[in-house]
Amino acid sequence: MSAQARCHCQSCTIRGLTGPAIVITIGILFLLHQVHGGHFYFGNTWPVVLIVIGLLHLASSMASREGHIDTSAPVTLQGPPPVPPSPPTQAPYSSQGQ
Numbered sequence: 493m494s495a496q497a498r499c500h501c502q503s504c505t506i507r508g509l510t511g512p513a514i515v516i517t518i519g520i521l522f523l524l525h526q527v528h529g530g531h532f533y534f535g536n537t538w539p540v541v542l543i544v545i546g547l548l549h550l551a552s553s554m555a556s557r558e559g560h561i562d563t564s565a566p567v568t569l570q571g572p573p574p575v576p577p578s579p580p581t582q583a584p585y586s587s588q589g590q
Contacts (some may be wrong), residue, residue: 499562502555510548517544 517540524532 499560501557501560503552503557504560506548506552506555510545513544513548514541517541 521532521534521537521540524537525534
Protein backbone atom coordinates (compact mmCIF):
# COMPACT_ATOMS: atom_id res chain seq x y z
CA MET A 493 0.00 0.00 0.00
CA SER A 494 1.26 3.46 -0.88
CA ALA A 495 2.21 5.86 1.88
CA GLN A 496 1.40 8.91 -0.27
CA ALA A 497 -1.62 10.99 0.61
CA ARG A 498 -4.41 11.06 -1.98
CA CYS A 499 -6.05 14.30 -2.98
CA HIS A 500 -9.78 14.55 -2.39
CA CYS A 501 -10.45 18.00 -3.86
CA GLN A 502 -13.38 18.35 -6.26
CA SER A 503 -11.17 18.67 -9.33
CA CYS A 504 -9.21 15.47 -8.61
CA THR A 505 -12.40 13.59 -7.71
CA ILE A 506 -13.99 14.46 -11.06
CA ARG A 507 -10.80 13.57 -12.92
CA GLY A 508 -10.78 10.20 -11.15
CA LEU A 509 -14.24 9.46 -12.55
CA THR A 510 -13.06 9.70 -16.18
CA GLY A 511 -12.18 6.01 -16.55
CA PRO A 512 -15.42 4.63 -15.10
CA ALA A 513 -17.46 7.15 -17.14
CA ILE A 514 -15.77 6.00 -20.36
CA VAL A 515 -16.47 2.33 -19.57
CA ILE A 516 -20.11 3.10 -18.79
CA THR A 517 -20.48 5.18 -21.97
CA ILE A 518 -19.04 2.42 -24.15
CA GLY A 519 -21.32 -0.12 -22.45
CA ILE A 520 -24.39 2.04 -23.10
CA LEU A 521 -23.38 2.51 -26.75
CA PHE A 522 -23.01 -1.25 -27.26
CA LEU A 523 -26.33 -1.82 -25.45
CA LEU A 524 -28.08 0.66 -27.74
CA HIS A 525 -26.52 -1.07 -30.74
CA GLN A 526 -27.92 -4.42 -29.60
CA VAL A 527 -31.37 -3.19 -28.55
CA HIS A 528 -32.13 -1.04 -31.58
CA GLY A 529 -30.99 -3.55 -34.18
CA GLY A 530 -27.88 -1.77 -35.42
CA HIS A 531 -29.19 1.80 -35.66
CA PHE A 532 -26.58 2.84 -33.10
CA TYR A 533 -23.54 1.22 -34.71
CA PHE A 534 -20.43 1.93 -32.58
CA GLY A 535 -18.50 3.09 -35.66
CA ASN A 536 -20.93 5.99 -35.91
CA THR A 537 -21.34 6.77 -32.22
CA TRP A 538 -17.71 6.77 -30.99
CA PRO A 539 -17.64 10.61 -30.89
CA VAL A 540 -19.94 10.33 -27.86
CA VAL A 541 -16.94 8.91 -25.95
CA LEU A 542 -14.89 11.98 -26.89
CA ILE A 543 -17.72 14.27 -25.80
CA VAL A 544 -17.92 12.53 -22.40
CA ILE A 545 -14.15 12.88 -21.93
CA GLY A 546 -14.32 16.56 -22.88
CA LEU A 547 -17.21 17.25 -20.53
CA LEU A 548 -15.40 15.59 -17.62
CA HIS A 549 -12.20 17.53 -18.27
CA LEU A 550 -14.19 20.76 -18.54
CA ALA A 551 -15.96 20.00 -15.25
CA SER A 552 -12.62 19.16 -13.63
CA SER A 553 -11.04 22.43 -14.74
CA MET A 554 -14.00 24.44 -13.45
CA ALA A 555 -14.21 22.63 -10.10
CA SER A 556 -12.67 23.93 -6.89
CA ARG A 557 -9.10 22.90 -6.06
CA GLU A 558 -9.42 23.94 -2.43
CA GLY A 559 -7.52 21.48 -0.26
CA HIS A 560 -5.57 20.06 -3.22
CA ILE A 561 -2.61 17.86 -2.31
CA ASP A 562 0.16 17.83 -4.92
CA THR A 563 1.11 14.17 -5.25
CA SER A 564 3.31 14.66 -8.32
CA ALA A 565 6.12 16.39 -6.39
CA PRO A 566 8.68 13.88 -5.14
CA VAL A 567 9.14 13.68 -1.41
CA THR A 568 12.72 14.49 -0.43
CA LEU A 569 14.22 13.43 2.84
CA GLN A 570 16.49 15.82 4.67
CA GLY A 571 19.93 14.32 4.99
CA PRO A 572 23.03 15.61 6.73
CA PRO A 573 24.43 18.90 5.39
CA PRO A 574 27.06 18.56 2.67
CA VAL A 575 30.68 18.47 3.76
CA PRO A 576 32.62 21.57 2.60
CA PRO A 577 35.48 20.76 0.23
CA SER A 578 38.92 20.61 1.81
CA PRO A 579 41.58 23.08 0.61
CA PRO A 580 43.92 21.69 -2.05
CA THR A 581 47.14 20.22 -0.70
CA GLN A 582 50.53 20.53 -2.36
CA ALA A 583 52.57 17.50 -3.09
CA PRO A 584 55.75 17.44 -0.91
CA TYR A 585 58.12 17.40 -3.92
CA SER A 586 56.15 19.39 -6.49
CA SER A 587 58.84 22.08 -7.07
CA GLN A 588 61.67 19.65 -7.79
CA GLY A 589 62.59 18.82 -11.32
CA GLN A 590 61.35 22.03 -12.86
